[in-house]
Amino acid sequence: MKFFIDTADLAQIKEANDLGILDGVTTNPSLMAKVGIKGEEAVTNHYKTIAELVDGDVSAEVVSTEFSAIVEEGKKLHAIHPNIVVKVPMIKDGIKALKWFSDNGIKTNCTLVFSAGQAILAAKAGANYVSPFIGRIDDASWDGVELIAQIANIYAIQGWETEILAASIRSSLHIVKCAEAGADVITSPLEPILGLLKHPLTDIGLAKFLSDAKTFK
């Protein structure tokens, strides 16, 4: 399972990248706004900086909703850096655009996916990644991880190669459960990734080893 970080914050991207386990980055318009990126040039430069920082796919989301505008915006995003993956919303014109990008060799991530039916359409359209938003599903009192397992089962039966990118991760447990459910990728904020490190018995055990080590040094 690949690890992507879900942020546009360069310090957090660097911290995750320094761990040596980072495979890519996802962003969305809300995450870009959160770090204060404003204007087309600043957006382009920010994506370029991220793509040069991390050796892996970087999802950059279109904000157009009509087929030809999505294609034009996606082509511009793709031109920023070869690792840019065009993130396209799960809407009718988005499906048409995913097929166009697929036919023209541009990698895509189909975002805002909340059902197996939507994941089927994304795969049929040739999306490279499909992003089910598991945290937002949980927030609505449905089971996000269950959706990951259902999509993984469908894709395995059908032999579809679209990678399941579990998004909207809220906790370290989500990451563990997504690995069990068959996600190909998780994209997570930094904290849940760092949370995987934590266990009180590790801290207690290390303290004891270090204090015992003093007796024979």
Ligand code: E4P
């Ligand atoms: C990433 O691709 C998604 O846009 C993101 O994970 C959504 O997360 P949120 O539900 O925490 O906003």
